[in-house]
Amino acid sequence: MAEGRMRGSAAPNNLYFPLTLTLSLREREFSRQYHLKRELLKFAIFTILVLLLPLAAKEGYILNVLVFVGIHSILAIALNLLLGYAGQISLGHAGFFGLGAYISGVLTATHGQNPWLAMCYAAGAVGILAFVIGFPILKLKGHYLAMATLGLGIIIYILFNETVDLTGGPSGLSGIPNLTLGTLTFDNDLKNYYLVWTFTLVAILLAVNLANSRIGRALRAIHDSETAARLMGINARFLKVQVFALSALLCSVAGSLYAHVMTFVAPASFGFNFSVELVTMVIIGGLGSIYGSVLGAAILTLLPELLRAFQDYDIIIYGLILILMTMFLPGGLVSMAPVFMSLLRGRRKQPGGAHAEA
């Protein structure tokens, strides 16, 4: 809680201070302009990095992993909007991810629907579902919210398994077509890489922009104290529900991408463990940090690949990460960044003077 408050008041100093793209800047102070530029710069650097990365990754295998880093980044960003900004936990986000994947899969593979349309249908359906269910579920707080979302995720998971006629049950659904754009078919890792990362970059822009908007500030207010936010005239419940729906919608899009990239979906990818993995990504990166979520997604996606020998035992490492991060680094990895930066700067300028900013 104390952290949240700090984040709220110290916003202009924040590393991940959000970017405003819209011209309707409400406050036109220099500091804002400065941070806007900084955010734009950050995004530009990140985009170039994303564009160039495939050149470094000669091996198709690494590229394949990077595709999943992209998909997981969208999911982590989506969850972070809810968890990091509104302070509401969800242990059922894998369910929304799965719904997106299955709706896309069933519509295209079974009914021959256009994949892009199917993606939109899925996103719409999941968004509406989340919106409707958001009202009763976000009335709950803390542990109860965690359990309710967990239950929701499990119900969805059971549906994937049991509606065999529709989903193919535990053995999965295959024959999902690749996405196409004109004559371009996204059928190899390189093409998929650029496809998925385009979506990821859009998601980053969206999230960063949202976080800086009035909605973002209202969300942080809710995070700090819901009662206080209410007194300030913020309709906390409705706002939370909207964010929940948006978050679910983003997950659904990621799910659709996943289905078309993999051309095959099975329930096992959308279980409780994956929901926990998503939460882990957000926590590792840092609550409320968009780029942190990308970092978290990258680490948790690459880690199992690096620890191939431990294949089955990676859950031990997740467990340890969750406990140790909560105990020793509750701000996530990005909370180390300012310290790191000031160390660098301090070395360059004068030793000792660097801490003034912190």
Added chain:
Amino acid sequence: MEFAQQLLQYLVSGFSTGAIYALIGLGFAIIYNATGIINFAQGEFVMLGGMLTLFFLNVARFGMIPSIILAILVATLCGVVFNRLAIKPLKKPSPLNLVIITIGGSILMRGLAMLIWDKDTHAVPAFSGSEPLDLAGATILPQHLWIFGITILAIAGNKFFFYYTISGRAMRACSYNSRAASLVGIAVERMVLFSFLLSSALGAVAGIIVAPLTMTSYDVGVMLGLKGFCAAIIGGMSSGIGTVLGGIILGILEALGAGLISSGYKDAIAFIILLLILFVRPQGLFRKAETERV
């Protein structure tokens, strides 16, 4: 006539799984009442109960009774260690931190169990044979009777502890008003530790008595834990009769659902009930109004 027999059969299995859920749910409620924490790792103690019993039986080659006792002791020790290492050091824990840390603990324990043992499902021998008995046309296994017996004993013991011993009453006092409790000399920290001890022991007992019926593996804790939580929610998080009834209701509904609708959706029933109760009556089915908790 046949339908009646079938129904009786469902009731028998419903009661026995319900009893298990009740024990696990009591564990949830005890920790919740003492600390306000929902311990997401609760299910892992259930797993530990079954797996440890098997370990002491097969690897260490102890008899049934010593194996069970050792399993309960070791699982309880794990609960205490978990509290000391992961929960107690937190300075200002928010609910979010606690959710994450107990989930982390649960994953860690599950992973370690997989590492120490394996990923297979194991059968655990029944306590006293598996010759089915006949009860008005329904079959009832001796293990069912063990489950009923031990659950009743555990619940009675629990009741006795909380109402008739000074430590139990001190724990209740703590859950109602921890500041006043510390002012009469009750060490609140100690009571929290005790609640972890008690609920991990209850969880282990549940895991041990159910293992011969359902088999056991490193990941049985997830589902059983969640069902136990459902039981506690139905019972309004009472560490008494409410949760027991909640468990039994859940067990029977599940058995009926599996028998009359489809066994695949059996698990979904618990979670649909969970959501409905959380949405409509978050105080539980039996509690009239929220009793004051300071």
Added chain:
Amino acid sequence: MLKLKNINTYYGQVHALKTVSMHLNKGEIVTLIGANGAGKTTILNTISGITPPRDGEILFEGEGIVKLPPDRIVRRGVSQVPEGRQVFKPLSVEDNLELGAYLRYRSREGRGEIRKDLEKVYELFPRLLERRKQMAGTLSGGEQQMLAIGRALMAKPRLLLLDEPSMGLAPLVVQEIFRVLEMLRHEHGTTILLVEQNAKAALKLADRGYVLETGKVILEEVASELLENKEVQRAYLGRDKKEIWER
């Protein structure tokens, strides 16, 4: 018996007690008076270990108790009757009283001894005996206050801290409670530190008094002197200037 030396206590950033020093002699009744927020309750909670001081020293019977957790301080013989009673509402009256003797049960003291003290509390407050099986939450305010005092007495304290025992109670009940406090001092030699809104009644009962203002002790005096002190009369005894002037 109890000595506070230069105690500083903070609530977060708020400096609640500013270099407070005070003492109680054995068998004394001392009262703390002061406006709301002056730090009276904080002093009691600091002594009890609930809000430990940032610095300073507290000696009880010559031994430092600053670093001890609340339960260990109770074990040393200091019991507090907290503000607003704070009885365990869903527990029975008798359970509440027995929990007062929690530490004595834990130290394996004979049940007979504890039982005897229970009877004594019932003698002091016969109304509790009538209601011993009732849930504490169903008692009236006055009965809850008696229960809270009884609960504290069950620990056999040598020093009893009371926080606003008369708050919200009918005058007759207040009289009864003050009568019991008087008796405790006479028959058991219990030392009492009393925080009261009702400064007049408290000063009549007490031997000495401390006046607190915004976290500081501004006056220490024999109780009868304080009763006569014009400033105190004006500020805390509800007698305004006009009345004094008219006299």
